[in-house]
Amino acid sequence: AQKVTQAQTEISVVEKEDVTLDCVYETRDTTYYLFWYKQPPSGELVFLIRRNSFDEQNEISGRYSWNFQKSTSSFNFTITASQVVDSAVYFCALSEAPNTGGFKTIFGAGTRLFVKA
Amino acid sequence: KAGVTQTPRYLIKTRGQQVTLSCSPISGHRSVSWYQQTPGQGLQFLFEYFSETQRNKGNFPGRFSGRQFSNSRSEMNVSTLELGDSALYLCASSLTGKEGYTFGSGTRLTVV
Numbered sequence: 535a536q537k538v539t540q541a542q543t544e545i546s547v548v549e550k551e552d553v554t555l556d557c558v559y560e561t562r563d564t565t566y567y568l569f570w571y572k573q574p575p576s577g578e579l580v581f582l583i584r585r586n587s588f589d590e591q592n593e594i595s596g597r598y599s600w601n602f603q604k605s606t607s608s609f610n611f612t613i614t615a616s617q618v619v620d621s622a623v624y625f626c627a628l629s630e631a632p633n634t635g636g637f638k639t640i641f642g643a644g645t646r647l648f649v650k651a
Numbered sequence: 652k653a654g655v656t657q658t659p660r661y662l663i664k665t666r667g668q669q670v671t672l673s674c675s676p677i678s679g680h681r682s683v684s685w686y687q688q689t690p691g692q693g694l695q696f697l698f699e700y701f702s703e704t705q706r707n708k709g710n711f712p713g714r715f716s717g718r719q720f721s722n723s724r725s726e727m728n729v730s731t732l733e734l735g736d737s738a739l740y741l742c743a744s745s746l747t748g749k750e751g752y753t754f755g756s757g758t759r760l761t762v763v
Contacts, residue, residue, distance in 0.1 A: 569751055579741065581751035625694065629749065636706025637748035639684065641694040 536561055538628050540642035547616050548650050555611045555645045557626030563587075567629040567637075568602065568609045573644070574622040585609065616649045623647070653677065655755035657742050663761045669730040672758045676723050676744030683725040684752060685717060688739040697740075700725055701748060732762045 537560040547553045559568065570582040583593065585602050593600050597614045613620055623646045629639040656675040664670050676683050685697040696709040700719035717727040723744070729736055739759050743752035 567749055571751075571754075577739075578756050579743075579752075579754035581753065584751045586749075631749075632707060636699050636701055637682070638696060638699065638707040638709075639752070640696055641686075643693045 536628055536630055536638070536640050538626050538640055538642035540624075540626055540645050542645045543643070544646045544648065546648040546650065549618060550615050552612060552614050553616050553647065553649075555613075555624050555626075555647070557609045557611065557642060559607050559609065559626070559628045561607075561628060561630055563630045565631065567639075569627040569629065569639070570600065570609075570611050571625045571627060571641075572622045573625065579625070582611075613647075616647075618649050618651050621647055621649045655742055655744050655753050657740075657755035657758050659758060660756065661759050661761075663763060664732050665763055666732055666734060668732050669728060670732060670760060671726055671728045672740055672742075672760070674725045674727075674742030674744075674755060676725070676742075677753055680744035680746055680753070681723055682745045682748035683719055683723060684743045684748075685725070685727050686741040686743065687711075688741055688757070689737075694741070697727065699748060706748075729760075734762050736760065737762045 539558045566587045568585045572580045590602050599612045601610045623644045625644045626642040629637045658673045682701045684699040687695045699707045703719045714730045719725045739757045741757045743754045745752045
């Protein structure tokens with residue numbers, strides 16, 4: 535069964551600190567997709583990154599980086615030199631392709647990040 | 652280009668009524684998914700549509716239904732509303748479903 539666990543409910547850091555958001559997933563599929571989304575106080579979910587199950591390369595985009603490890607079923611997200619604008623709820627998500635076709639994406643519970651000036 | 656548009660933004664209904672929410676995906680996107688977001692349950696998958704066909708459905712009662720039209724626009728309907736249906740309903744679209752989704756701003760439904 536699909537499951538996404540974000541064990542950190544809330545994290546509070548001071549600006550310029552690095553912070554890592556953890557994501558652990560469960561799936562029986564060999565082909566799946568992992569995502570991170572950001573939900574700022576304005577409420578609209580914003581897509582950050584997608585990784586497919588065959589691509590374990592880490593990725594860096596500016597201050598953001600992602601570490602995908604199939605051996606531990608983890609897809610962690612690090613923000614370097616955090617800024618106040620990074621304050622948001624961050625969701626990790628897993629998408630499988632059931633036999634019915636199409637995709638079913640489930641989300642973790644989210645991690646609320648507070649960055650203080 | 653225009654994003655995902657959901658209407659209405661806010662809705663207040665009484666128990667027992669029914670409601671229809673609308674979603675216009677990004678032009679060219681054929682996959683539309685719906686989610687319910689509540690403080691207690693988080694983001695829960697409702698259903699996914701592609702080319703007018705429901706491909707997947709979450710664990711919600713039959714009171715929750717949806718459809719997709721030939722222009723990819725989608726609607727979801729909730730009948731016999733209950734207080735627990737109060738939530739933010741989010742629609743998201745993508746080209747085929749395996750790309751990252753673009754979300755709308757949501758419809759906040761309050762059932763009184």
